[in-house]
Amino acid sequence: MRTIPVSLGNRSYPIYIAGNILHRLGEIMAEQSLGKRVLLVTDTNVGPIYGKQVTDILVQAGFQVSLAIVAAGESSKTLEQAEKLYDAAFKGGLDRSCPVVALGGGVVGDLAGFVASTYMRGVPFVQVPTTLLAQVDSSVGGKVAVNHPRGKNIIGSFYQPGWC
Ligand SMILES: NC(=O)c1ccc[n+]([C@@H]2O[C@H](COP(=O)([O-])OP(=O)(O)OC[C@H]3O[C@@H](n4cnc5c(N)ncnc54)[C@H](O)[C@@H]3O)[C@@H](O)[C@H]2O)c1
Numbered sequence: 001m002r003t004i005p006v007s008l009g010n011r012s013y014p015i016y017i018a019g020n021i022l023h024r025l026g027e028i029m030a031e032q033s034l035g036k037r038v039l040l041v042t043d044t045n046v047g048p049i050y051g052k053q054v055t056d057i058l059v060q061a062g063f064q065v066s067l068a069i070v071a072a073g074e075s076s077k078t079l080e081q082a083e084k085l086y087d088a089a090f091k092g093g094l095d096r097s098c099p100v101v102a103l104g105g106g107v108v109g110d111l112a113g114f115v116a117s118t119y120m121r122g123v124p125f126v127q128v129p130t131t132l133l134a135q136v137d138s139s140v141g142g143k144v145a146v147n148h149p150r151g152k153n154i155i156g157s158f159y160q161p162g163w164c
Helices: 023-030 046-060 080-092 105-120 134-140
Strands: 002-006 013-017 039-043 064-070 098-106 125-129 143-148 151-158
Touching: 023 046, 023 125, 039 046, 039 080, 039 105, 046 064, 046 098, 064 080, 080 105, 080 143, 098 105, 105 125, 105 134, 105 143, 105 151, 125 134
Parallel strands: 039 064, 039 098, 098 125
Antiparallel strands: 002 013, 143 151
């Protein structure tokens, strides 16, 4: 496994790159001082493929997982959808130390990152990018957002992945 450090002062974080790396997600997260409740966000295409596997991996590592599945596609990048995810985070008992995990492409990453950046003024955020675009572009750089009827990515912030 290759680890690339992204040096951003107190917002520094590592990027882990390897084939067949998914099974290591639990151990990597368990090494951090994170709260044990996780909001795992995915979509209706990725959820059926990886949702249970990732949930099981996190549970085995000692986390309690709330799985939130949003409709696949750009139409899910809305404040309305973000609000549903805040509700899921509350229901799941997430406090400020608990991570939001984005499992999906750029849509899920941008949406879950926006929720992570705003829920309780910011909680740990982990990206598990499943499209090439998300792996090489949207999961890196810290841009998170939802759309507004007047434009794409209008409501958002800069929020790096990391353990907080
Ligand atoms: N934050 C940034 O810096 C940044 C940069 C570029 C793009 N973006 C955003 O990224 C979004 C586009 O991302 P995208 O192209 O990944 O689109 P996407 O997230 O909509 O994914 C494309 C499709 O592939 C499906 N999918 C994802 N992973 C899969 C897998 N492993 N197997 C099968 N199906 C899978 C998804 O369900 C979806 O239907 C846009 O909202 C764009 O604004 C953000």
